[in-house]
Amino acid sequence: MSIVIQNVSKRFGSFTALQDVSIKVPEGELVALLGPSGSGKTTLLRIVAGLEAADCGTVQFGTDDITNQNPRDRNIGFVFQHYALFRHMTVFENVAFGLRVRKWANADVQARVMELLSLVKLDILAQRYPSQLSGGQRQRVALARALASSPRVLLLDEPFGALDAKVRAELRQWLRRLHDEYPVTTLFVTHDQEEAFEVSDRVAVMNAGKVEQFDTPDAVFESPASAFVLDFLGNVNVFHGRVQDGKAHVGEIVFDCPGPENQTFGAAKVYVRPHDLDISVEPSEGASLQVRVTHLRPAGSVTRVVAVSIDGQKEIRVDLPIGRSRELAIRKGDVVFVHPRRAHVFAPDYAI
């Protein structure tokens, strides 16, 4: 069942949580709502769940308009960051809850709950109480509970936020495998870009109540739609320059940026990712920036280089492939030349 969100807005007092948001989650896909806190991602999820009401706009499951439907009639599965398991019930009864309130026959409940518990590999813990489980186990119970009544859509609110890094990574992959096996349309909220990119089919990057970009992880990473997206994905060098006639100028360096908005003269921000920079010992043809190396750190397949422009004004981060850094054999204090292979140019209006 696809989720179609159209022109949804929501205000809390004077704070605008969502502003004219439209997203279409295709059937069977796993979509991440990615953004910093306060960007409205959780509010959007809760509106889809019916735990919050939109001021305007509509939400549809497939062709079924559920904007004004009671949460109990929506048939959704919702997983909370802090599990929200019923503490006074066993694992079994937690998973059975959604079936019992729908008045399933006892035998059917028994069969369905055990099926789900074996799916999340917790069937042997059915008679335990939530307080006797680890965080990762609790979240798996919460997921089984959410899936028990075969929901039309699955909604996850920072599902791995309360877990430690190792368990988080395991559960992420497990969720992805589970989704491949049982492709329920899933919307999940996270502020962790790594998590969003690893798990999801599509990512909606949100900022200040708006969707900045809604695309596949590849597309979001390769061609960010806005300065915010680039900034939020993190780890990027920002240069201040100006644009004219489809070219951006930062000091001596000139970047191509063909685009109708870059034809007239104006200020611009140029973003270059560390792995899109190369270093050479001698100045080569094409523009480059002279810098002094201040820090070198091996990090697996790349060497992270931190350098400062000769005037000391600008810190620049470069990720060199390990082979390239061996070849150059640069050391701390060396004066070298940095040249960009690729850059993203945005007029400052689009920046945060």
Add this chain to the structure above:
Amino acid sequence: MHKASLAEPHLPSTLPISPPPPPAARRRPEGSPVVRAILISATFGIVGLLILVPLASVFTQAFAKGLGTYWQNLVGNAETRHAIFLTMMVAPIAVALNVVFGLAAAWLIARFRFPGRTLLITLIDLPFAVSPVVAGLVFVLIFGLQTPLGEWLLAHNYQVIFAPPGLVLATTFVTFPFVARELIPVMEAMGPDEELAARSLGASGWQLYCRVTLPSVKWGLLYGVILCNARAMGEFGAVYVVSGRIGGLTDTMPLRVEKLFQEYNQPAAFAVASLLTLLALVTLVVKVSIEPRVRQEQERDLPPEISQEKA
């Protein structure tokens, strides 16, 4: 566990701790043994003098003339019998009313932010602050026969003041805060997530309340009910004013004790008093026995390993 292992190296080696005490005790400053002994004996002395001696004397006086007389004092007198009966009627009704009110108010205060919320919290506490006698007087002034409301009620053949309904009203007012105050922290600790989860799983409002909210706060509720009941049975001041003290009609147990005492019928007064005291002792035992459960309900966010130790 972690803290304890950190603290250990700092312990002076001369401290005579042979068995490993619980971590809490280990961190407690020991102080001088002499001061400790004085404080402990002073405390026990005061408790003994002010609490244990009177408690013992109630039972001694009650049984002074033997078990037979004691029994006769309790059941042989029609007015005493009625007083016991009336208290057993009024207290549960007041408790039931306060359970309904307390659950509603606690839920409202714990789950919603609305204008006047702080005022409501303050007002719930009002009966603790106001003298019960004043509370009783207020009810007389509202429902008394000289007021329009009182006249109207009487014209419709319904009497509040100097009748059991007035006793219920006064008792309910005085015991107003117990259930609500007990439930607010428990409901706040519970948080809204479990209820939201239940809603997302398709529970109706009623199912949500009966299957999730109530079971989650049941020990806190029971605790509030016990305190509320103890106070309701022992209430004197407010009930004194509204009852009119009609023997065999509006005398509750505490009022009956006082009346018997005024009539120089000490053995009977103490017999009824001993019954009240017994109820108080039972209350105390039940209260202490469920306190750990209440605490558990309030401490919801325990990491799994700690709760596991408890379980």
